[in-house]
Amino acid sequence: MIGTVRRCRFCGGSAIVNLRYARLSLCGDHFKEYLVKRIGDTMRRYEMVREGDHVLVAVSGGKDSNTLLHILHALSGELKLRLTALHIDLGIGEYSDRSRAAVEKLVSELGVDLVMIDMDDDLGLTIPGLAESHRRRKACSICGVVKRYVMNRVAKSVGADRIATGHTLDDFVQYAVKEFLVQNWDQLLRITAVSEPLDGLAPSRIKPLAEVTERETLIYALTAGIPFYHEECPYSERRTMEYRIKEFMNLLESDHPGIKISFVRKYLKRVGRIGVNIEVEGTPPRPCKVCGMPASGDVCSFCKLVSLALGANEGRTKLGELLKRLDEASKT
Numbered sequence: 096m097i098g099t100v101r102r103c104r105f106c107g108g109s110a111i112v113n114l115r116y117a118r119l120s121l122c123g124d125h126f127k128e129y130l131v132k133r134i135g136d137t138m139r140r141y142e143m144v145r146e147g148d149h150v151l152v153a154v155s156g157g158k159d160s161n162t163l164l165h166i167l168h169a170l171s172g173e174l175k176l177r178l179t180a181l182h183i184d185l186g187i188g189e190y191s192d193r194s195r196a197a198v199e200k201l202v203s204e205l206g207v208d209l210v211m212i213d214m215d216d217d218l219g220l221t222i223p224g225l226a227e228s229h230r231r232r233k234a235c236s237i238c239g240v241v242k243r244y245v246m247n248r249v250a251k252s253v254g255a256d257r258i259a260t261g262h263t264l265d266d267f268v269q270y271a272v273k274e275f276l277v278q279n280w281d282q283l284l285r286i287t288a289v290s291e292p293l294d295g296l297a298p299s300r301i302k303p304l305a306e307v308t309e310r311e312t313l314i315y316a317l318t319a320g321i322p323f324y325h326e327e328c329p330y331s332e333r334r335t336m337e338y339r340i341k342e343f344m345n346l347l348e349s350d351h352p353g354i355k356i357s358f359v360r361k362y363l364k365r366v367g368r369i370g371v372n373i374e375v376e377g378t379p380p381r382p383c384k385v386c387g388m389p390a391s392g393d394v395c396s397f398c399k400l401v402s403l404a405l406g407a408n409e410g411r412t413k414l415g416e417l418l419k420r421l422d423e424a425s426k427t
């Protein structure tokens with residue numbers, strides 16, 4: 096049997112994508128238009144931004160966050176946003192080199208301001224180096240602390256009102272299902288599309304791709320010719336519970352189209368707005384005694400992590416220099 100060619104619902108041209116959950120086939124141009132509109136609608140529905148906001152967009156060089164920057168750029172006139180991109184070069188060999196190159200190419204094509212934090216050059220640290228000095232800790236947990244800290248610090252330094260990250264619907268599903276399975280209710284309630292700012296300590300975080308799948312960001316990136324690096328970080332692991340949940344949910348989605356989006360929509364509608372910048376369950380954040388950034392105890396996770404890597408005795412002095420260099424790098 097000869098297969099039928101699907102037609103775009105809007106122009107009748109040949110469709111490149113069939114969104115089963117929405118029963119919608121679209122050509123490349125109409126898919127791009129559709130996704131930009133959908134993300135704009137999500138941002139309005141969850142009141143992610145206000146007119147005139149300065150948004151710091153965290154871009155890793157992968158398809159999700161590079162697509163996010165491209166789409167926020169397309170929406171920036173209509174939503175009246177000022178954008179600054181932030182990339183952290185983690186110092187993970189070829190993975191970091193190629194991710195950084197993709198970000199540099201994209202921002203130069205879009206003409207968006209870029210803050211580049213090169214961990215090795217600007218801080219004298221790298222993720223492999225930190226993982227080496229904290230052998231009992233997973234590299235991804237160290238990387239999470241560093242990224243969260245740098246995002247908050249750079250946002251403060253450039254005066255950003257919001258930090259936008261490229262978390263997708265698939266990320267939401269896998270985190271939420273995992274926290275449900277391990278019965279971690281505090282963490283589960285912190286999975287939101289938009290968080291309130293922490294009084295003077297950190298701006299609001301927004302996740303405009305909360306209702307967009309990774310498949311959709313990939314199709315958008317390929318159709319729009321967005322540069323991105325597609326290889327996985329050498330530290331990423333496939334045997335984690337999150338990864339298995341993702342595989343399972345994709346299997347479920349193929350039998351029950353729309354189950355992922357309906358889960359996330361209903362979940363976000365009920366959870367509402369809760370501060371998610373908090374580091375540890377239940378403790379209200381306060382300024383770190385060393386650096387003034389959000390902490391759940393006296394000293395924040397970043398200062399503890401870095402002091403240990405720099406050496407207990409000299410830690411404090413070197414840490415002060417390092418934070419100064421970080422602030423200087425944010426301004427370039």
Ligand code: SF4
Nearest residue numbers: 234235238328330331
């Ligand atoms: Fe960082 Fe882990 Fe992601 Fe690699 S896989 S970039 S180490 S969080």
Ligand code: ZN
Nearest residue numbers: 103106122125
């Ligand atoms: Zn079309």
Ligand code: ZN
Nearest residue numbers: 383386395398
């Ligand atoms: Zn600190």
